[in-house]
Amino acid sequence: MLLQAVKNNDIKGVKKALDNECVNNKDNDGDTALILASKEGYIDIVKLLLENPEKTNIDVNIQDEDKNTALILASQEGYIDIVKLLLENSEKTNINVNIQNYDGETALIRASERGNTEIVRLLFKNSNKTNLDVNIQDDGENTALTWASYWENTEIVKLLLKHRKVKLYDILDYTQIKEVLRKNVDYIDKLKQPKKEVKYYDKRF
Numbered sequence: 001m002l003l004q005a006v007k008n009n010d011i012k013g014v015k016k017a018l019d020n021e022c023v024n025n026k027d028n029d030g031d032t033a034l035i036l037a038s039k040e041g042y043i044d045i046v047k048l049l050l051e052n053p054e055k056t057n058i059d060v061n062i063q064d065e066d067k068n069t070a071l072i073l074a075s076q077e078g079y080i081d082i083v084k085l086l087l088e089n090s091e092k093t094n095i096n097v098n099i100q101n102y103d104g105e106t107a108l109i110r111a112s113e114r115g116n117t118e119i120v121r122l123l124f125k126n127s128n129k130t131n132l133d134v135n136i137q138d139d140g141e142n143t144a145l146t147w148a149s150y151w152e153n154t155e156i157v158k159l160l161l162k163h164r165k166v167k168l169y170d171i172l173d174y175t176q177i178k179e180v181l182r183k184n185v186d187y188i189d190k191l192k193q194p195k196k197e198v199k200y201y202d203k204r205f
Contacts, residue, residue, distance in 0.1 A: 001020075002014065002017035002018065005017050006042065011045055023057070024058065029065050030063065030065040031064050033049055034050075034062075034070045035069070035073065038082050039074065041077065041082065043085070046082050050086070050088075061096045066102050067099075067102045069096075069107070071086050071087075071107045075116060076116075078111075078114065083107075087130065098133045104137065108132065109136070109142075111144075111156075112147050112148040113147040113151060117156050121159065124163065134165055135166065135167045135170075137171065141172075141176075145157065146179065146180060149184060157180075157184050
């Protein structure tokens with residue numbers, strides 16, 4: 001009843017079903033109510049499900065048959081408000097932002113790959129509370145940075161390169177680093193330039 005109500009985007013039906021059913025029940029695809037609502041963009045249902053996480057004992061880290069979480073799917077689809085809701089109660093829900101799906105992709109990798117800049121910003125904004133790892137590699141040994149570079153999502157590349165914990169040389173191989181540098185040469189050149197002209201005098205003359 002709960003999962004069917006979510007599929008129908010029936011918020012009244014969801015409220016009624018929550019009185020009698022476990023919020024973490026799965027369908028045959030491994031989808032919970034939260035996963036279904038998050039990937040379909042049903043923000044009102046997501047808001048309702050997360051309204052009282054301690055009372056409902058909702059598990060936001062459950063993975064579907066492809067090992068995707070609600071956060072990975074919402075980040076992938078670009079649902080900014082849903083990602084915001086998922087991250088807002090991170091301390092109560094103990095959300096794990098670093099969970100990887102079957103392809104080894106995290107929410108940050110999927111958002112970076114799809115060019116969802118505002119979601120990357122949200123993940124960074126909450127990174128102190130969630131211990132976001134910006135250097136996780138997927139099954140192809142690619143990070144969020146290499147994917148953002150590959151798809152030429154320049155704004156995301158800028159955000160990642162500015163992040164204090166991002167690693168290039170300790171994580172990526174020579175070919176990957178070369179590709180990141182090649183695709184972002186204009187921006188990286190700007191980073192190297194001093195913000196204002198530096199004047200100095202040689203005391204020998």
